[in-house]
Amino acid sequence: MLSAKRVFVAQIKPVAFFQRGKTSPAYDGHIPLNWGENAFMAVGSALAALADPRRGDMVAALGETTAGPALPRLRDQMLASPEGRAILKHRPRVNTDTVDMVALAKMPVGSWGHTYVTWLDRCGVTPDTREPVHYIDDPELAYVMTRYRECHDFYHAVCGLSVSVPSELALKVFELANFGLPSTALSALSGLSAFFPPLPSPTTLAYKLSRPTRFLNPYDKPPAEPKRPLGRLTSHQRDRFVREFAPWAFRCGAAARPLITVYWEKRWDQPLEELKRELGIWVSFPKPTPAPSIRLCHSLFVDMPMDNLLNTAGTIPSTSPPGCHT
Incomplete structure (x- = not known):
């Protein structure tokens, strides 16, 4: 009987919860995690990002450890699109080494390339600040996450959103409706x-x-x-976000074409308005009423999309989404 018990105990395999995952990295920068380590990293990065949303490394780790089935779904969307398949084949990167910013600045005003580089200059940001992917095991899915992350500024520019808190929150709502990544919902909630x-x-x-x-x-x-x-947020910013930014972001993100399938670098010379119509993106915020106070007038304009900043002397943008069906 004692010998049988010893044999039974010897056949029990140790719990794999905290066992080491893959020992050899699948790509440069890959950090293999098992299920327990991934869960621990997800909780820890969520708490760290909630405590300080400026921790880009924690926000990135949260996105990777909570992606789940969302990344395979995004890859399937890319495989179903000619542009998406070309992206997966060529695997372009977005940074100052791969994108000629000087050439984009010389493109015609109103083109997508000129709009993008103008947005970077106005907002004082650079595409070189994106965190690399570490915790996704599949190399192709890791690239899908990299592509989503490096194109973040494209989404800002095409939607005409600045880098202010209300604009970032609105873009997270847009990304939630368009990409379906859990981290976008968590980021939006933490941003609240x-x-x-x-x-x-x-x-x-x-x-x-x-x-x-x-x-x-x-x-x-x-x-x-x-x-x-x-x-x-000020009370005015909260009111604008609830009444205008959030409803627009959810409706437009859900109605727009999956942006993960857009080969942005092949469209530099395309007119911005034509690109937005093709993708189903519209901006329809009402023009603010000028106030007698300079400070109040600045507070009204500071978080407006770029389209509205450029059109304050013109007509009010259309409230109907061109090219979209809701």
Whole structure:
């Protein structure tokens, strides 16, 4: 009986939850994870990204560890499209080494290439800041994630959205409807923290405890700290996001062509308006009413899409989505 028990125990395999995954990387920069490590990384990166949305490495890790079946679905969309198949075949990269920014700046005004480089210049960003993919095992799916990540600025530019907090939140809603990646929903939810005052720092808490009559004022801070926390929305911005940005982002993202299948680099000379009609993207925010106060007028315009900034002296954009069916 004792010998039989020993044989039975010897045949029990150790739990694979924390066993090491693949030992050899499948591509440069690949970090293999098993199921337990992937879950731990997903939770940890989500908490870190929620605490500080500026942690691009944690936001990237969250997207990779929570992608699940979304990446195979995006790859299938690419395989079903001639442009998508060409992208998977050539695997282009988007950075200042592969994209001639000087040539794009010389393209005709109104072309897609000129619009993109103008957006980069106005917003002060560069395509060289995207995090590399580490935690996706399949090399082809890893490239799909890389493509999605490196084309993020394309989505900003074609939609006419800046890099402000309301615009970033709107783009995450757009990406959720168009790509279906879980990380876009998690990023949008974490971004909702901008709607609420943050927890007070120890210095601010001590300051408020010494001034009980002002404890209910979330923007009453010590003189050394800003009155309004960075990254938080004003009441006007919250109202605009709820009434205009979020509904537009969800409707337009759901109605537009899957942007993962667009070979953006082959369309530099295409007129922007023609490209938007082809993709089913429209911008239909009403033009703000000019205010007598310069400061108020600036606050109204600061988060408007680029299309509206360029058309403030012209007509109000159409409220009907051209080329889209809702």
